[in-house]
Amino acid sequence: MQMRTVLLTGFVSAALSLLVLVVTVNGRLLGDNSGYKPVQPIDYSHRVHAGDNKMDCQFCHLGAEKGRHAAIPPVSTCLKCHEQIKNKPNTKEPSAEIAKLHRAVKDGKPVEWVRIHRLPSFVFFNHSRHVNSGVACQSCHGEVQAMDTVEQAKAHTMGECLACHREQNQKAIASGKRPAAPTDCSACHY
Ligand code: HEC
Ligand code: HEC
Ligand code: HEC
Ligand code: HEC
Ligand code: HEC
Numbered sequence: 001m002q003m004r005t006v007l008l009t010g011f012v013s014a015a016l017s018l019l020v021l022v023v024t025v026n027g028r029l030l031g032d033n034s035g036y037k038p039v040q041p042i043d044y045s046h047r048v049h050a051g052d053n054k055m056d057c058q059f060c061h062l063g064a065e066k067g068r069h070a071a072i073p074p075v076s077t078c079l080k081c082h083e084q085i086k087n088k089p090n091t092k093e094p095s096a097e098i099a100k101l102h103r104a105v106k107d108g109k110p111v112e113w114v115r116i117h118r119l120p121s122f123v124f125f126n127h128s129r130h131v132n133s134g135v136a137c138q139s140c141h142g143e144v145q146a147m148d149t150v151e152q153a154k155a156h157t158m159g160e161c162l163a164c165h166r167e168q169n170q171k172a173i174a175s176g177k178r179p180a181a182p183t184d185c186s187a188c189h190y
Contacts, residue, residue: 037151038114043097050145064127072113075104
């Protein structure tokens, strides 16, 4: 009896440390994981919306100029159009993918999109200062408007952040402006 308890405790703690290990390894990978392209719960295409239909990125990601997160739009944003558009393109057949949006509303559940870009928690990053100073979404996320499924196009390593900051500062100095992109450790880590 006692032996079993000991074995069980040993097994549980081993399983827990394995879990911690997996989580940390994943955390690191997600920070600089170019090429990461998870399958999403709805087959939503940026090429169709932001490409073919030329929708502005911030129609959906309106957090980008306001604060830290660009944020993923709620279903209500999608329904501005998909209350009407319910069929597969150029058919009279209902789209099973669009039907998932209506089901989400009915069930009162948000769509569980899989997060792609994520910096380690010890890094400070804020969208708004970048977006408001005219850095294009594409310089950090690649040509999203051409992607059917979003993938992480750039590594988002410290080296990449600093390379752009140095380049931007050199340009600023060359045109007689004050360099604004920080390279000191405490700007991105505290
Ligand atoms: C009609 C709404 C809509 C528009 C317009 C739109 N997006 Fe998105 N975006 C989404 C949704 C929904 C997701 C989550 C599903 C996915 O990853 O495809 C997403 C995901 C993303 C992600 C990945 C987020 C993560 O998990 O890390 C990036 C980056 C992104 N969008 C950038 C852009 C850019 C850049 C544009 C403009 C060229 C744009 N989006 C236009 C709805 C939109
Ligand atoms: C200077 C680089 C940079 C620019 C410019 C940029 N992003 Fe991001 N984006 C990132 C990084 C880094 C992350 C991961 C942030 C984190 O983990 O906190 C991210 C995350 C995201 C996400 C995931 C959810 C979130 O908000 O954290 C979306 C969606 C997104 N970006 C969309 C956009 C859109 C749309 C634009 C343009 C309007 C844009 N980004 C401009 C670097 C950038
Ligand atoms: C401004 C209008 C608009 C908004 C907002 C919008 N869509 Fe769309 N969506 C369209 C158009 C237009 C099409 C292409 C339909 C066609 O060609 O018949 C489309 C097509 C689609 C399709 C493809 C359906 C199929 O079976 O091929 C999916 C899935 C989809 N949208 C999901 C979404 C999601 C998820 C959101 C919110 C994040 C969203 N849409 C927001 C206009 C919009
Ligand atoms: C494509 C160029 C580019 C990339 C890549 C880039 N930045 Fe920046 N960053 C800028 C510019 C330009 C500014 C100055 C903005 C201004 O005018 O205030 C800036 C400013 C900042 C600031 C100070 C303003 C604030 O928000 O507090 C921080 C912090 C920062 N960046 C973090 C990062 C991190 C972390 C990354 C990498 C994940 C990164 N940046 C990648 C161009 C870039
Ligand atoms: C412009 C933003 C920025 C600045 C400035 C910056 N870092 Fe980083 N740092 C990052 C990002 C983003 C990561 C996470 C991605 C990675 O590991 O490359 C990171 C990761 C790290 C790590 C973890 C490395 C690893 O491989 O796990 C250390 C340690 C670190 N930074 C130290 C520093 C020190 C020391 C300075 C000053 C000399 C500094 N950083 C300046 C953005 C920055």
